Amino acid sequence: MxxxxxxxxxxxxxxxxxxxxLLIATYGxxxxxxxxxxxxxxxxxxxNLQKKVQSFLTKLESSPQxxxxxxxxxxxxxxxxxxxxxxxxxxxxxxSQNELTQEQIEILANTLKEFRELHEKKGFMNPxxxxxxxxxxxxxxxxxxxxxxxxxRG
Amino acid sequence: xxxKIDFEKxxxxxxxxxxxxxxxxxxxxxxxxxTEFQKYLLSVKNVxxxxxxxxxxxxxxxxxxxxxxxxxxxxLLTASGINRLAVESAINAALNVLNSALEAALGTAAKxxxx
Numbered sequence: 001m002x003x004x005x006x007x008x009x010x011x012x013x014x015x016x017x018x019x020x021x022l023l024i025a026t027y028g029x030x031x032x033x034x035x036x037x038x039x040x041x042x043x044x045x046x047x048n049l050q051k052k053v054q055s056f057l058t059k060l061e062s063s064p065q066x067x068x069x070x071x072x073x074x075x076x077x078x079x080x081x082x083x084x085x086x087x088x089x090x091x092x093x094x095x096s097q098n099e100l101t102q103e104q105i106e107i108l109a110n111t112l113k114e115f116r117e118l119h120e121k122k123g124f125m126n127p128x129x130x131x132x133x134x135x136x137x138x139x140x141x142x143x144x145x146x147x148x149x150x151x152x153r154g
Numbered sequence: 155x156x157x158k159i160d161f162e163k164x165x166x167x168x169x170x171x172x173x174x175x176x177x178x179x180x181x182x183x184x185x186x187x188x189t190e191f192q193k194y195l196l197s198v199k200n201v202x203x204x205x206x207x208x209x210x211x212x213x214x215x216x217x218x219x220x221x222x223x224x225x226x227x228x229x230l231l232t233a234s235g236i237n238r239l240a241v242e243s244a245i246n247a248a249l250n251v252l253n254s255a256l257e258a259a260l261g262t263a264a265k266x267x268x269x
Contacts, residue, residue, distance in 0.1 A: 031246045031249070032242060032245050032246055032249065033242065034238050034239070034241060034242040034245075035235060035238055035239060035242065100231050100234060100235045100238075101235075103231055104228050104231050104232075107224045107227055107228050107231075108224075108228070110224065111220075111221055111224045114217060114220060114221070115217075115221075118213070118214070118217050121213075126209075126210055126211075126214055128204055128209045128210050128214075129210055129214045129217070129218060132197070132200065132201065132204070132218050132221075133218065133221055135197075136197065136218075136221045136222060136224075136225040137221070137225075139193070139225045139228075139229065140224065140225050140228045143225075143228045143229045143231070143232040144228065144232075146232055147231070147232040147235045147236070150232075150235065150236050150239055151235075151239070153239065153243070
C-alpha cells in the first residue's frame with residue numbers, strides 16, 4: 001500500500017516536470033516577431049526597379065531635348081515601372097506584419113506616378129528637375145532596401 | 155520537488171539584456187531621423203534656389219517639394235521599423251533570460267525527483 005502511494009507521487013512529479021518541459025518547448029523556443037522576416041524577392045524586385053528607373057533618368061538627363069526623351073516615346077518605360085510596382089505591391093502585401101514596407105511601396109508608386117504625370121504634361125522634362133528627382137527617388141529606394149536588409153535581424 | 159527561481163535576479167538579468175538593445179535601436183532610429191531632416195531642409199533650400207534662379211517653374215518646384223516630403227516619409231518609416239526591430243530584439247533577449255532561468259529551475263526539480 002505504502003509502496004503504491006510512493007509510485008503514484010513519483011508519477012505526479014514526473015507529469016508536473018513533463019508539463020513544464022512541454023511549456024518551455026512550446027513557448028520558450030519561439031521568439032516574438034513584431035515585423036515580417038526579410039524577403040529576398042522584395043529586395044531583388046526593388047533593386048531591379050531601381051536599376052530601371054536609374055537608367056531611364058540617366059537617359060532623360062543626358063539628352064533632355066532628344067526625341068526619345070519626349071513623353072510620347074517613354075510610355076514603355078512607364079508601363080514597365082507600373083508592372084514592377086504592381087509585382088512588388090503584391091509580394092509585400094502577401095507577407096504578414098509588413099505594413100511599414102507596404103506603406104513605403106505605396107509612397108514610391110505615388111512618386112513615380114507623379115513624375116510620369118509631370119512628364120506627360122510638359123512633354124520634355126527639365127534636366128534640373130530630373131537631377132533633383134533622381135537624388136530623392138534613390139533615397140527612397142535606399143531606405144526601402146535599408147529596412148528590408150535590417151529585417152534579416154543580427 | 156525543488157523548483158526555485160530567484161525572481162529578483164531574473165528580473166534584473168532580463169532588464170540588463172533588454173535595455174542595451176532598446177538604447178542601441180533607439181539611437182540608430184534617432185540618427186536616421188536626424189540625418190533625414192537635415193537632408194530634407196537642404197533639399198527644400200535647393201528647390202527654392204532653383205526657383206529663384208528661374209531654373210525651374212512653380213509647377214516643377216511643387217512637384218519636387220512633394221518628392222522631398224515622400225523621401226522624408228519613407229526614411230521615417232525605416233527609422234520606425236528599425237526601432238520596432240530593436241523592441242522585438244529586446245523582448246526576445248528578456249524572454250531568453252526567463253527561459254534559461256526556467257530551464258535551470260526545471261533541471262533542479264527533475265534532479266530532485268530522480269534522486
